Amino acid sequence: MKQAFLLGNGAMALGLLEAGCQVLTSYPGTPSSEILPETVRFSKAADLNTVIEWSVNEKVAFDNAFAAAISGKRAACCMKMVGLNVAADSFMSAAYIGNIGGFVVISCDDPGPHSSQTEQDSRFMARIAKVPVLDPASPQEARAMIKAAFDISEEFQVPVLVRPAIRICHARQNISYEELKSNLTPAVFTREPTRWASTPKFRFLQHKALNEKHVKIAEKFNTLVPYNRHTIQPEQTFALGIVVGGVPSAVVEDLFAEFNRDDIPMLKLGAPYPFPENLANQFMDACDRVLVIEETDTVIEYMLRDRHKTWGRLTGHVPMEGELVPEKILALVNQALSESGLPPLSTTDTATQAFALTASLDLPIRKPTLCPGCPHRASFYAIRKAVPKAIYPSDIGCYTLGSNLGGVDTVLDMGAGITMASGFWHAFQQDGKAKPIIATMGDSTFFHSGTTGLINAVYNDARFVLVILDNGITAMTGMQPAITQGARVDGRKGNAIALETIVKGCGVDYLQVVDPYDVDHTIAEIKKAHEWALSPEGGIAVIISRHPCVIGLRDQALPQIFEVEITDECDDCGLCHLRFECPAMVRNPDKKKTEINPVLCSGCGVCLNICPKNAVQTVS
Amino acid sequence: MKTCNFVLSGLGGQGILFMTKILAQTALNKGYNILGAETHGMAQRGGSVVSHLKIGDAGSSLIRAGAGDFLISMDAAEAYRFLPWVRPGGMVFVNGSNDRFPDERVTPFLAEHHITCFAMEAGKTALELGAPRSTNLAMVAFFSAFGQGPLEAEALRTTVEAASPDSVKQINLKIFDVCHDEGRKLC
Ligand code: SF4
Ligand code: SF4
Ligand code: SF4
Secondary structure (H helix, E strand, O other), X not given: OEEEEEEHHHHHHHHHHHOOOOEEEEOOOXXXXXXHHHHHHHHHHOOOOOEEEEOOOHHHHHHHHHHHXXXXXXXXXXXXXXXXXXXXXXXXXXXXXXXXXXXXXXEEEOOOOOOOOOOOOHHHHHHHHOOOEEOOOOHHHHHHHHHHHHHHHHHHOOOEEEOOEXXXXXXXXXXXXXXXXXXXXXXXXXXXXXXXXXXXXXXXHHXXXXXXXXXXXHHHHHOOXXXXXXXXXXXXXXXXXXXXOOHHXXXXXXXXXXXXXXXXXXXXXXXXXXXXXXXXXXXXXXXXXXXXXXXOOOHHHHHOOOOOOEEOOOOOOOOOOOOOOHHHHHHHHHHHHHHOOOOOOOOOOOXXXXXXXXXXXXXXXXXXXXXXXXXXXXXXXXXXHHOOOOEOEOOOOHHHHHHHHOOOOEOOOOOHHHHHHHHHHHHHHOOOOOOOEEEEEEHHHHHHHHHHHHHHHHHOOOOOEEEEEEOOEEOOOOOEEOOOOOEOOOOOEOOOOOHHXXXXXXXXXXXXXXXXXXXXXXXXXXXXXXXXXXXXXXXXXXXXXXXXXXXXXXXXXXXXXXXXXXXXXXXXXXHHHHHOOOOOEEEEOOOOEEEEOOOOOOOOOHHHHOOOOOOEEEOO | OOOEEEEEEXXXXXXXXXXXXXXXXXXXXXXXXXXXXXOOHHHHOOOEXXXXXXXXXXXXXXXXXXXXXXXXXXXXXXXXXXXXXXXXXXXXXXXXXXXXXXXXXXXXXXXXXXXXXXXXXXXXXXXXXXXXXXXXXXXXXXXXXXXXXXXXXXXXXXXHHHHOOHHHHHHHHHHHHHHHHHHXXXX
């Protein structure tokens, strides 16, 4: 047994390699992003030959790993939960087809949400797909569950979903682990068209076989200790029992320990689907009422069929949205205990009083902002200047924060910056209006989901300007290498793909490349592109706004550092900190003028071009 | 065993995660289990950042509001924001001026629940000593002066020494000692 102090994502990386996983693929997304780089790190340290790739999107990742699994190898892919939507088509189909080598899908949920566009529950996706689910309560358990997931997947020849929530991924724990390996199973592909390329007739049979597997897996889950378990002995009865899964099960166990309560039975369902009916029935039979505490939705609650006994979201005992943080769980357990005539866990509550007090203090609202010197800030500033009265469809990445500069009007999902732009165009066009539209999308997002939308927009003759924000890196999720640079996650060389080639290949005729730090030139080019797009012979105009991320590629991003100051010309108009919103430009309320915070300032010098009073100058 | 619960707060970029690592590593060196919760992703871009750390045996990573033993904050506003996490009898350590902290609107609450507050201008001290980015460990040093919890000053200092890159090791240790001594004056 070795020990390491790791994020939950690192613990899962260990689990993958303890299980001998040979192939791992992923597309980054909070909270899943660190699983893959951590696996690279451990694989290298143990001198393994694990094949590990950042794929272009989650569906691509899924399919690549699946091919390895039907060749007999242990393979896995990981993603955030909205990434599973992107891979959903493959996910549903793969459940029917099944696999040979163990195939594990890790989909990381974000109750809250902290860094996502929904709070969806991946266990529901697994139910739709009929894929078994394991739902860990702690990093250490997530690590162990991955091994179990591979074993189940191999035993029943079905993909298995592991669903860690953000409090697993971004928890940090000391983890003990065993030997790391990459199995030596060779790739063998046996042609079997009725299985690997089956027609609807065989799909029916595969569906039937899958349903039969479920009966057996549910039986296994009835006794899958320690992941599924309860403490009730025969003949015992209780007024209230608690049914838990995932992170809330750890919270409830900690609360019972803290308040020394061993009088309330708990049913833990770390493997909730296929539903372990017998285990659940033993528990239900012994309790007058059960309270279900699970994240983020009502998966277990729906599967407990006794409507009269079951308390949870559907009865208003548990909030329908938001993360189940410990203080919430304490409150709702207390509520259920008192409704059952039992003493609460605790009677003191200073937190509610303190929250009310804190709310009355008018604390500064700290919204996330683009970093000082971020090239996206310059791009959005230029877009707003060039075409002030446009619709600005945008997308997912750091640059979503361009909303602070008024440069982001819509964010739907990966790729919608382009698809919604063409949708807006046609909707207004129908009324005879040529609506100005400037869409933005990052380089990684463009590769992930941009091209199909762009081809569609060109084909259907939409008119708008697309600004591709090319910062040379996947910044938001932790600086993964960009396809345009050709570096792969394990340091090996890949083949770089130029955005220009793809854009032209999508049928776009108008393409310009600018450096957003050159603000005036960028404004002029966006104006020109906009005019061309709306002209009779126009079309989709693409501008690649290219400048490296100041955090991930600092030296390239800032070849020259400008030391700037604000002169007395400043008339306190507020443009630089409110509209341009550089965090390093701060209003001094006493002097009624803006000042530069030297600790935050990156020295990008972009502000030298934006002040109407010319009050920003380099220090002489 | 009851866990010892630290809540660390501040703004994105202030080194909250590094501060967490110093405390966690020290606890590990002493043979404790640890479990903590961190902020990553969108919220790190200049937003308010909080990190939870439980020392001892726990199964869940988040500290319940009202159950934190210590709140160490890099910023006064972020101390107020996370005040609900401090338990009755808990302690708050803030990077800020002693004349301005705590706000008179919260003093009745603090008194009622026996929560004690200590402020020190750690940022200013770190800047004067030449390493403004080491404000985070200045706060760890300030906390260590009070001899609270299972992590002694000497053990924390050893971790700081080991975790600092050579280029700033001496400065960091100097900052640690100065801020520790500042704290001693207030005990
Ligand atoms: S990490 Fe890079 S791309 Fe993201 S906001 Fe900061 S500078 Fe901009
Ligand atoms: S520095 Fe310029 S832009 Fe900023 S507030 Fe002063 S006058 Fe306005
Ligand atoms: S203050 Fe000016 S030079 Fe400094 S980061 Fe902001 S825009 Fe760049």
